[in-house]
Amino acid sequence: MVPSEPSTRPIALGLLLISLFALGLGLFNTLSAPKASVKYASGKPEQALDVSSLLKKQQPHLQLLELTGMITMGEGGEGGLFEQESNAMTVRHGLEDAEEDNNVKGVLLRINSPGGTVAMSQELNEAVKRVSLKKPVVVSMGDLTASGGYYTACAADKIIANPGTLTASIGVIISTMNLSELLNNKLGVHAVTIKSGRFKDILSPYRTPTPADVQLIQTLIDDSYQDFLNTVVAGRTRFIKDAALRQKRIASIKAVADGRIVTGRQGLTAGLVDEIGDQEVAVARLNEMAKQRFHIKGSDLLPLETGEKRFDLAEWIGLNSKSIVSGLTATTPAGQLPRLPLSARYPNQLLWMME
């Protein structure tokens, strides 16, 4: 049999029992942590452990998150062989991480987005709000922070825009195409629809909307718009203690909340923006706010972490979605999708907060 002495058996038994006990303790620790279940219930994908980034992030720092392009919940990019996480989802996960990480002392959210779906914009707004309860969040606007992009931004503690940034576009939109005349009169094609209720084929491109359809859609739009306006008002007035100033801010916001686009400078006047400046100014402000909130002494700027890019197999083997799409849309200007109505470009999405 195996060479052994009686004295080795207690050692082996001890090792086995201690290891099992440690496993039990690890399990208890993980399962009793309240955040863990929330984190994974939200469908967050597992992330590979990066030792170098762990070493780097031991010290207090600021976190930069970049929200670019369409705010949608679906896969990112414009298609491709491999499903990618949308930028909005990546930012939401980044916000969750920043909220939980005690070494993150503030979040700089750089936004360059025309908006997106209502639900995803609302999710981002809620995520920013949650982070904002624990640590300062500053938004730095790029070229465009409109509609759903602004919906996300208004939950931040401070909004900084460039003078020429295009922002606001506070409104909700549903669009469709009415192809009935083209199909019926020009092509002689007659669509046949069998439906369970009179609104089941609402916004169908095969027929002209009825007044009842329009009224129904309008209630939908009005409801979402009211939520948008309330969210912007709540976000932009939460730090104003004086009632008169508060009313003045509400009035100035409502004056521009008709879907119009404003510049960063006009946004400052309307109370949609706190300060004019670039990303450097935003970093400086965030630094001040973080130091004040967490009582960090010293004049040095806190390091700004840009976050790691998730490993993308498709990109790694040269099949990134952008290269594929640029081939498919060769007739359109570089980097742009054809200007089709939203309903045609994104058939699964209905309600939009878009510029």
Place this chain on the structure above:
Amino acid sequence: MIKTRQSSHFLNGLLDSMYGILFHPATTMAALACEESLPFGLSVFWIAFVSGLAPFIQLAIQGGTPTFLWLAVPLSILSGLVSWGFVSILIAGLAYAFRQPFYLEKLLTLSGFSTIPWVLMGFTLLFKASLAGWGTILFVLFSLIIWLWTVILYSMAIGKTYQMHAGQVLIVLAMPFGMSVIWMAWLVGFIGNIQQLVSP
């Protein structure tokens, strides 16, 4: 009475094999290779035990709601036993192709014991559970050490079974990997050719 003696013999064998594999692997494996009845049963137990722990380890690392743990444990044990058998048959088959004896039971026995270091994963979780920041780094480091330890023991198991030296074991381990790459390239080339033939 006989039953008690048998279970005590099994428990002693379990503890002796654990201590021996962890601290005197070469001597222990040589001794296990000469044994007849108990070692194979012990190796099955170790594989089942280590595979059964896997879902708990995963859960402790990642968190989540253990709704299907009752199903995950038996499935993990089953998949552990199946993959253990599959890899062993692959290596035994390779050895047989090169005119070595098949020795499947011996290989299964020794390779089963090579998984013993995985039992120590609990220790590594202690680092993660109790030390913030550096604890995670230590957890990763010790997990890597356990993984490397198991690979070395697995290589020793192959070496002891077929009386091979380290270089030969490395070739045996590298061959299936190399062949799978070649087969994959052939398969891609074959499909590509078929595609060219059928496309207009």
